[in-house]
Amino acid sequence: MEITNIETIPGKRITTHYGLVCGSTVRSKNAFKDIGASFKNMFGGELKNYTRLLEETRQEAISRMIEHATSLGANAVVNVRFATSDVAAGAAEIYIYGTAVRVE
Amino acid sequence: MADLITWGIWISLFVFSFFIGTYREKAHFKNLVEREKTLVLLPALTMKFAEDRAVVKTELVMGSVVIGGDFFKQVVASLASLFGMRISVAEAMMDRARREAVLRMKEKAMGADAILNVRIEGLKIGERKKITGIEAMAYGTAVYYAK
């Protein structure tokens, strides 16, 4: 599955398009791990837990979008956009959407 | 005794909102699937160009919706936020909101051939701790091809 955030997949020709596909995940932080993060907050620096959490979440959203695209018969998703919103306290939604296409 | 009353109110509210919330969610999903099927011929695309045909008319269309959370969902979401995991109640809410927004956008563009360059936004409405409501908004350019 090829995914791009430009209009096309360079070097390939889009033959068919299937419309909008999307994947979303809502994940929350871990309150117990968060105690560690609040200590780090005093001194700054990367919050590795959070970086990893968001990375995993994005990955999951992407794989959901891929699943959606595959079920429509597509083999690529072009012009992909990420959107993130907070749903509840300490929880973030990762939303990814794009156009499912078939390329040759 | 006062504890018992508070407890009782809490539990009945919880159970009540669970049943009503589940019923409404199921109904909404069913409704979404039906409407999506009827509108499947109108594609929404994130691309700027789709087909090499002359365009006679373009129009900005948008659709938005606010989906409210119920007491049960709030409790489950705040429980889940302790453990750092997926919050499936919120996922279902977001999914409903986004699909509804896209559908409303499509319904505004009845008769068009495609909606191009679609963007979808999400927004939380309410206080910090609660899921009062979730707004989803979709917008794009509806194009009408020359016949």
Next chain:
Amino acid sequence: MKFEPNYSENNVNVPSHNHFREFIRLTLWLLGIIFGIYFVLGYAADRFAERLPPKFEAAIASGITSRFDHGDFPRTSKYLQKVLDTLVTSAEGLPPFTYKVSIHDQPAVNAMALPGGNIVVFKGLLSELKSENEVSIILAHELGHYAHRDHLRGLGRGLVFMSIMTALGLSGDLPGFIAPSVQTFDLKHSRDRESAADLYAIDLIARAYGYAGGAIDVFKVLARQEHGFKRPDIISTHPDTLWRMQTVANYLQQKKYPAGSIRPLPESGVLPFPDDKKGKPGVVKLGVGPS
């Protein structure tokens, strides 16, 4: 590029619609964690309470005792103090406090042992007492709490409970059901302490007076109060009164304490002493710690 309309009914973004199962799983996890922390810290608080030096305790006591305004019953107080002093001289294993008793002008049938040796007896309970034997049982019961350091345990456990709740940010709106369930569990602990204090009281008055009559009568007072409003055993901080009477009766038989005579109350035979209205009975309780 042509368009191919396909539709997939499989919803990839909402894998499960069974929110209730998720709720149950989360609740069980949370309860497990809270109980775990509570057990460990509660145990630590108990151990700590047993070792807390009395001087330090007296220092923190003033903050708590000031919450109870001392009713104006100087003569009754003096009488209660006399009974208490008699008990204290023959008591064993008490921390070295100056034990004081004060009367709280509230209709509740209650008495409590506050840190630093301050016993508070509610007016509602006093007005139910018919003899000196009963007065001394009540006071001896509270002394029992001091001997077992229960008054501090109550504080320690309460503190642990509050800290867990605050740490998890649960003190607010969210799981209103979790606090009661942990508390319910803790009440079992509290009931065991009450029973231990009962037996201590019997031993104490038997040593102080040479007989243990009137012990059962106190519980009859409590049973009368409970009539018409009996809380289920599991949510009460104190053991079911009938069960307590039974335990005390068995203990009396086992120890073979003589029943002895009933010592009447001085003056008009009512507490608190004259021209006091009899308060309405409240929740039946005879306990430790602020309630």
